[in-house]
Structure formats: C-alpha cells, structure tokens
Amino acid sequence: MIPALNEAASIAGVVAAACAYGRCIVVDDGSSDGTAEAARAAGALVVSHPANRGYDAALDSGFREADRMDCEVVITLDADGQHTPELLVEFVAKLKAGAAVVLGVRDRKARLAEHVFAWYTRRFGIADPLCGMKAYRIDVYRALGHFDAYRSIGSELALFAARNGYRLASVPVKVRDRVGEPRFGRKLSANLKIFRALALSL
Structure with missing residues (x-):
C-alpha cells in the first residue's frame, strides 16, 4: 500500500515493481x-x-x-522510489515466521528529530519508527481500530503493537535518493512535526 501526494514522476515505476508481489493499493492524497x-x-x-x-x-x-x-497482510512503502520493492519478500518471510509487525530500519536518517524519536522507541524494540516501509498483519490494525488517530507520522500502530505484546521483527532498508521534495516538508517544519509526534507518543 502506497500513500502518495504529487508523485507522478515516480509512482508508475514504484507501482509496477510492487505489483509483481501482490495487489497494490495507492492512496492519492x-x-x-x-x-x-x-x-x-x-x-x-x-x-x-x-x-x-x-x-x-x-x-x-x-x-x-x-x-x-480481506487482505491478511498490509505492507506500506513510499511513493518516491526510496524503497526497494524487492525487499517485500523479506518482509513477508518475517510475517510467515510469526511476526505481527515488521519494521524497516533505514541505513540513514535525514533529520535530528528522527534520531531522537528512534532513541525513545528503542525501549519498545522499534529502532526506526519513521521508516515508511513496514508490514502488518491486518489483525493488528483491527485490534486498534485505526492506523493513526493523533498524527504521529505513521508510528501509532507499530507502538500499539509493541506495547501490547505483539511480536516485532525488522528488515534493513537501504534508502535510495528520492525524486522531489521530502514527504514531511523542509528541514525545520519536518523536525517540528516529528517532535510533536514524539510528544503525543509519550
């Protein structure tokens, strides 16, 4: 599943690669x-x-x-081409091995706030809460009843799973250069959004 905002330059390639592994939902925001x-x-x-x-x-x-x-599994990835769809098989393998949520862990993080947020979530076994590539069993989503109710930049469902005893796993994700502006905006506004999400997660 791919959330997208003004990603016409990259979305077709991302979708074509992802569709090789299953049904692909794009949410055009x-x-x-x-x-x-x-x-x-x-x-x-x-x-x-x-x-x-x-x-x-x-x-x-x-x-x-x-x-x-009636999908049993949802895997999210970014529309900008930063994630490698070929990694989807590794996420699925972790789910088949018993994990309820599989978290991508990036090889680099662009913002100070991302490092601070990750420092906090490591206590729950989450090394990179803001990586957009994650996999979930649908029953975890059903248990919470929503994906994210307090604008925590995509981290609420993973934190819910960790706090409620669901098994987590991770997959290393090598980040490629994206096309266009970052998803969360420029450096200052992005850091402010991430720090706000951290405060709401405490």
Missing part, C-alpha cells in the same frame, strides 16, 4: 499532478482523497480499503 492516473495505469487500485488530508490519513484510508478487501 489530493494530488494535482496526475498521480492517481499514473498509478492506475501502472496497475494499482487507487483510493483518492479530494483534498490533501495528510500522510496518516492516507495510510488510514489504505488500511480500511485493505480490510474491506
């Missing part, structure tokens, strides 16, 4: 550049927001659609 059309043409099922609602809301819409489709 109010894009104005033809992201939805490009994703659909590449083979994705597209859920569209008429206006931008944010990263967490896009993922929540994607989880609801996956639940409606």
Whole structure:
C-alpha cells in the first residue's frame, strides 16, 4: 500500500515493481499532478482523497480499503522510489515466521528529530519508527481500530503493537535518493512535526 501526494514522476515505476508481489493499493492524497492516473495505469487500485488530508490519513484510508478487501497482510512503502520493492519478500518471510509487525530500519536518517524519536522507541524494540516501509498483519490494525488517530507520522500502530505484546521483527532498508521534495516538508517544519509526534507518543 502506497500513500502518495504529487508523485507522478515516480509512482508508475514504484507501482509496477510492487505489483509483481501482490495487489497494490495507492492512496492519492489530493494530488494535482496526475498521480492517481499514473498509478492506475501502472496497475494499482487507487483510493483518492479530494483534498490533501495528510500522510496518516492516507495510510488510514489504505488500511480500511485493505480490510474491506480481506487482505491478511498490509505492507506500506513510499511513493518516491526510496524503497526497494524487492525487499517485500523479506518482509513477508518475517510475517510467515510469526511476526505481527515488521519494521524497516533505514541505513540513514535525514533529520535530528528522527534520531531522537528512534532513541525513545528503542525501549519498545522499534529502532526506526519513521521508516515508511513496514508490514502488518491486518489483525493488528483491527485490534486498534485505526492506523493513526493523533498524527504521529505513521508510528501509532507499530507502538500499539509493541506495547501490547505483539511480536516485532525488522528488515534493513537501504534508502535510495528520492525524486522531489521530502514527504514531511523542509528541514525545520519536518523536525517540528516529528517532535510533536514524539510528544503525543509519550
């Protein structure tokens, strides 16, 4: 499942690679550049927001659609080409081995706030809470009832799983250079969003 905002330049390639491993849901979060059309043409099922609602809301819409489709597993990845879809098989293998949530752990983090957030979540066994590549059994989502209710930049469901005794696993993720602006915006605003998410997670 891929949340996307104005990623027309990269989305078709990401979708084509991901579709080789299963059904692909793209949540177009109010894009104005033809992201939805490009994703659909590449083979994705597209859920569209008429206006931008944010990263967490896009993922929540994607989880609801996956639940409606009776998917047993949801794997999230970014639309900007930073993640390697070939790693999906490793995430699935960890789930088959008994993990409820599998977390991508990036080889590099761009922002100070990401390092601080990771320092906090390590106590729960989460080394990289903000990596967009994660895998979940759908029953974890059903147990919480939503993906993210307090705009924690995609970390609430993983923290819920860790705090409630679900088994976690991780997969190293080598980050490739993305196309265009970072998902969370420029450095200062992105750090502020991440620190806010950390405060809400305490």
